[in-house]
Amino acid sequence: MSYLHDIDPIALELPFWPYGIHWYGLMYVLGFAAAWWLGRRRLRAGRLPGIDENAFGDLLFYGMLGVLLGGRIGYVLFYDLPSFLADPLMLFNVRGGGMSFHGGLIGVMLAGAWWCRKHAMHWFDTLDFVAPLVPLGLGFGRIGNWIGGELWGRLTSGPFGVVFPRAPLGDYSGMSIEQLRVLHATGALDAYARYPSQLLQAFLEGLVLFLALWWFSSRPRPRYAVSGLFALLYGLFRIVAEFFRQPDPQYGYLAFGWLTMGMVLSLPLVALGLVLLWRSRTAPVLGKEGA
Numbered sequence: 345m346s347y348l349h350d351i352d353p354i355a356l357e358l359p360f361w362p363y364g365i366h367w368y369g370l371m372y373v374l375g376f377a378a379a380w381w382l383g384r385r386r387l388r389a390g391r392l393p394g395i396d397e398n399a400f401g402d403l404l405f406y407g408m409l410g411v412l413l414g415g416r417i418g419y420v421l422f423y424d425l426p427s428f429l430a431d432p433l434m435l436f437n438v439r440g441g442g443m444s445f446h447g448g449l450i451g452v453m454l455a456g457a458w459w460c461r462k463h464a465m466h467w468f469d470t471l472d473f474v475a476p477l478v479p480l481g482l483g484f485g486r487i488g489n490w491i492g493g494e495l496w497g498r499l500t501s502g503p504f505g506v507v508f509p510r511a512p513l514g515d516y517s518g519m520s521i522e523q524l525r526v527l528h529a530t531g532a533l534d535a536y537a538r539y540p541s542q543l544l545q546a547f548l549e550g551l552v553l554f555l556a557l558w559w560f561s562s563r564p565r566p567r568y569a570v571s572g573l574f575a576l577l578y579g580l581f582r583i584v585a586e587f588f589r590q591p592d593p594q595y596g597y598l599a600f601g602w603l604t605m606g607m608v609l610s611l612p613l614v615a616l617g618l619v620l621l622w623r624s625r626t627a628p629v630l631g632k633e634g635a
Contacts, residue, residue: 346505346537348528350521353492371488375481380404382477382558391561392473393630395463403459407474410451411481418447422609423592445482445582446609452478468620469630472570476557482578483550490542497539497588505537511590512536541589548581569624576617582610 354364383400386392392400419442420428420435427434456470489495496508507513509524513536516527527533556577561570583606591597591604598605 349508367491368488371484375484378480379477406455410455411448414451415443415448418444475574476561479554483546486546497541506540507533539588545585564629566624567627568620572617572620575613579610579613
């Protein structure tokens with residue numbers, strides 16, 4: 345029997361704020377807090393020589409702006425461009441949802457470049473420092489997607505199927521959660537069960553990617569190596585997850601009955617990761633050989 349997703353996305357109701365505090369927003373806070381804590385540990389381990397905690401605080405602030413602005417702009421450009429062309433103000437409709445990892449990544453990279461100019465740091469030394477701080481935030485974000493019942497997976501008849509009230513439910517779409525509970529108890533909703541792809545992404549892109557990068561970066565590595573491993577593993581993990589995740593409705597399957605926009609956007613990351621790892625073979629290690 346399937347599981348009925350029945351989680352309130354609002355963590356805390358506030359009398360002075362009609363929208364309340366959503367779990368998804370709290371996941372962002374946890375992600376930034378984790379990056380701050382882990383970054384301080386890496387600073388103390390000498391992974392970014394010459395940079396103090398105040399400068400790191402600036403880097404984290406710029407990175408936060410890069411995530412938020414890049415994620416939103418990237419979503420609009422990659423996934424909802426026609427709506428933006430019809431109504432440019434929809435860019436600011438953040439309550440309607442829509443954030444892109446790939447856009448957020450570009451935003452972080454641009455923010456890092458701006459910070460590097462101020463502190464005379466090599467761009468990839470900074471990206472290598474930041475890369476291990478990112479995965480936990482990605483994992484928290486996917487947990488936020490799960491709690492919100494969004495970005496669900498493809499239909500499945502397997503034992504791990506989940507019925508998401510916000511997903512298409514045929515004749516049962518639009519019913520209240522109370523009505524859906526009654527129907528689910530009879531098994532009437534089992535045909536609409538889907539993979540909990542958000543949890544798969546939280547595991548791969550969050551926990552597994554974090555453990556791999558944290559271990560790999562626990563000792564000095566050549567320039568480009570940590571960033572390369574991040575790009576390679578994230579790209580591969582995202583492609584795997586896309587086989588279980590429902591494709592974006594505005595695109596569907598782009599080709600072959602399985603290729604999705606998420607895969608297309610992740611393939612360049614795989615290629616970039618391989619190039620960076622190859623280049624790192626002859627690159628200096630930060631703090632050594634004049635790096």
